[in-house]
Every structure is written in C-alpha cells, then in structure tokens.
Amino acid sequence: MSFLQWRAASILHVSPSLALHLEPYNSRMMSRASRMTHHLHAFSSRVSSTRPISSPFLHRNVDASQSMDVANVNFTNYDSNCRARKIWTFTPVCMGRRSSKIAGRKEANNAKKAKLYSRIGKEVVSAVKKGGPNVMSNSALAAVLEKVKELDVPRDIVERNIKRATEKGQEAYIEKIYEVYGYGGVSMVVEVSTDKINRSIAKIRDVVKDCGGKMADSGSVLFKFTRARVVNIKVSDADKDQLLGIALDAGAEDVIDPPTYEDDTEEDRSERYYKIVGSSENYSSIVSKLREEGIDFEPDNGSELLPNTTIEVDDEAMDLNRELMSKLLELDDVDAVYTDQK
Numbered sequence: 600m601s602f603l604q605w606r607a608a609s610i611l612h613v614s615p616s617l618a619l620h621l622e623p624y625n626s627r628m629m630s631r632a633s634r635m636t637h638h639l640h641a642f643s644s645r646v647s648s649t650r651p652i653s654s655p656f657l658h659r660n661v662d663a664s665q666s667m668d669v670a671n672v673n674f675t676n677y678d679s680n681c682r683a684r685k686i687w688t689f690t691p692v693c694m695g696r697r698s699s700k701i702a703g704r705k706e707a708n709n710a711k712k713a714k715l716y717s718r719i720g721k722e723v724v725s726a727v728k729k730g731g732p733n734v735m736s737n738s739a740l741a742a743v744l745e746k747v748k749e750l751d752v753p754r755d756i757v758e759r760n761i762k763r764a765t766e767k768g769q770e771a772y773i774e775k776i777y778e779v780y781g782y783g784g785v786s787m788v789v790e791v792s793t794d795k796i797n798r799s800i801a802k803i804r805d806v807v808k809d810c811g812g813k814m815a816d817s818g819s820v821l822f823k824f825t826r827a828r829v830v831n832i833k834v835s836d837a838d839k840d841q842l843l844g845i846a847l848d849a850g851a852e853d854v855i856d857p858p859t860y861e862d863d864t865e866e867d868r869s870e871r872y873y874k875i876v877g878s879s880e881n882y883s884s885i886v887s888k889l890r891e892e893g894i895d896f897e898p899d900n901g902s903e904l905l906p907n908t909t910i911e912v913d914d915e916a917m918d919l920n921r922e923l924m925s926k927l928l929e930l931d932d933v934d935a936v937y938t939d940q941k
Contacts (some may be wrong), residue, residue, distance in 0.1 A: 640667055710928065718900055718934045719743070719752050720760040721772040721792045727764035749886075770794040776805055777925075778820035780813040781920040781938065783912030786820040787812075788904055789927055790935040799932035806930065810923040823939055824904040827852070828882040830889065831897040833868040842873055845892065849884040851877045855905075856885035858941065874899070876905065906939035 722743045730737030734744060747757055763769055772792045777786040777800070793799040807814055832842060834857055841855050857871030877885050889896050911918070917940065924936045 602824055627709045629642065652888065662841050685800060714928065715750060715900060716752060716756050717741060717931065718792065719747060719750070720756055721934075722746075723757055723760040724764040724769065725772045725792075727761055728769075730762050732765065746901065750900070775799065776821065778815035778817065779807055779923075780815050780820070781916075781923055781940070782811070783916035783920070784912065784938075785910055785916070785920050785940045786815070786823055787911060787920075787924065787927075788821060788824055788937045789933055790904075790937075791932050792934050793932040795932075799930070801812055802930050803927065807923070808910075810926055811919065812923050823908070824906055825882070826902050828877045829899045829903045829905070830875040830877070830878055830882075830885055831872040832875065832889070832894060832898070834871050834873060835870070837873070837892075837894045839873065841892070841894075842875060845888045846875050846885070846895075849877070850881040851875050851885050866868075874905075900935070904934075904937040909941035910939050911941045 607932055626740075723740070726737060726743050730739055732740070733821040734741050744757065746752075747754075772794050773796060775791040775793065775796065777789040777791060779789060789803060791799050791803070804814060808907055839854060839856070846854050853876040853877060855874040857868070857873060859868065886896070886898065920938065920940050924938060927933050927936050
C-alpha cells in the first residue's frame, strides 16, 4: 500500500488491510480521499520552513511492506532538503526577564529625558514670550539657561525653542495642576504646561476615564504632598551613610531610601535612587558637596512633589496605577505625575 493510500484509509476511518480489499469497490471514495491528502501535503509544503531538520523534529516514515500497526511505525529524520511541517518540542526563545528589565529601564530613562527636554523647551518659549530673546535684558530666560547648564540639556533644544517662540501664532505656555484618584485609595498630582488648556484637560480626562481613575476636585489631593528641591543619587554610586553625612553638612532635610519590592534582584536595587531633600536655600550647597565628593547625581527640574505619607496597595492596584501614570506621561502637555503610592 502506498503512503497516500494509507492516509486516505485513515481519513475514511477504516483499517489499511480492509481498505485494500474495499479498493476495487470504493475507488471513487478512495480517489477523493487521496486528492484531499495530496492537497494537505501541498499546503503543508508551502507553509513549512526550508530549514534543515535536526534530531528533535521527528516524522513518520512508513514502509509499505510492513503492516500499519503502531509497533511497526518507524520514526526517522527526513533529509535536509525535504520540506515538511515541524513540531516544536521546546519553548520558543524569547527575551529573558533580566533583558526585559534592562530594556524597561532604558525606555524609562529615555522617556524621562524626553520629558525633561520638553519641559525646558516650554520654559524657554514662555520666557522669550515674556521678555524677548535677549538674555541680557530677559532675566527669566537667563534663569532658564542656568538650569539648562545644570541639567546638561543640549544647546540645540534651547535654540530651537527660542526660534519657535518668535513664530507667529505661538502662544506662551501656562502651568496647571490636576488632581486624580487612582486605585486602592492612591492619589496623583499631574503637572501640566500647555498652550491650549482645553486640549490638555480633555486629553487628561480621557486617559483617566479609560484607565479607571477619577478626576479629583481642586485641593482634595494636593495637600497630601510637599514641594521640595530634590537631588537624586543612584544606589550604586554612593552608600547611605555617606549621603547622610553630606546632607547633614549641607543642612538638607532628609535622605529618602529607594522603594523595594519582594521580587527585587541586586541589580534592580542598584538601579534605584536615593533622594536628598532640601530647599531653595540649601540646594546649591547640597549639589556642591556632592561634586566635591565626586558623586554622580541627577538634579530636579526646579522642584518635586513628595508625599507626606505613602499608601501600600496590592499588586493588581499597583500595576493599574502604574499604567495610569504611564499613559498620563505619554501626553505632550504633561510634565510630571506624582503619587503617594508606596
């Protein structure tokens, strides 16, 4: 019996030996089944890979001279030129957890940098709108340029936004604050700098609604936060005792430990940041002492909102709140989102 006859017998649900006896009487039925089998093989060949078949990929090769019971079915490799369907016997290779976390950190850092550049650009536009492009006569622009040096913002971003501010139709940016309730009793404060207030509030409301949050009344959330000057130091760049000494000498208010989670690895912890909390009066002193000690740091964007107390939520609420914050930060008008989630 040929291989196609055997496949046709299988489709007709009869034994191979019986199919041989019935063949003269059922030639039409067998022919139809054979054609079906042929089409199946043709389709399999078209969608299969030409990659040489290695030992894990086994296929049935049946000798017509042998009976068709399971005991006599031989499993062998086709040669490398044969096109055949492959059955994967192992989990596909995918990005590992460590690689995924590294990619996530890089993406977060890039997003953070993009937000910084966007915020500086808006401040440049607003400063030029108020006092013109001349730094000597525009104290607001001079102050922004000092911040640009401190934050290591590329010069071309400043020049591009100075030119943009002089274009016809470009309005000055207005700073607004919106308050949001997240999951598990968590509160959020959204800082916005926009030239179109109606556009920004409409987009924020849409995101909050889509993510299951709720817009809060003005003042119902903001009192839970305190505005401060903050210096961020990566855990791998300094130990806490050293930072406490610097903070004490500079008159800083506090050193905040980075958040920790149950599934953290050592690498995860090393990528987080200590926060030295100061004020406008002692901020420059904190920065100077860090430079003297040779410690790398990231300055704030002028100030940050820190929660007076933090709220601990379950994993599901934590993930939902993170998604809400992430979606808000994707909006061009949003400069920062602060939360009291632990």
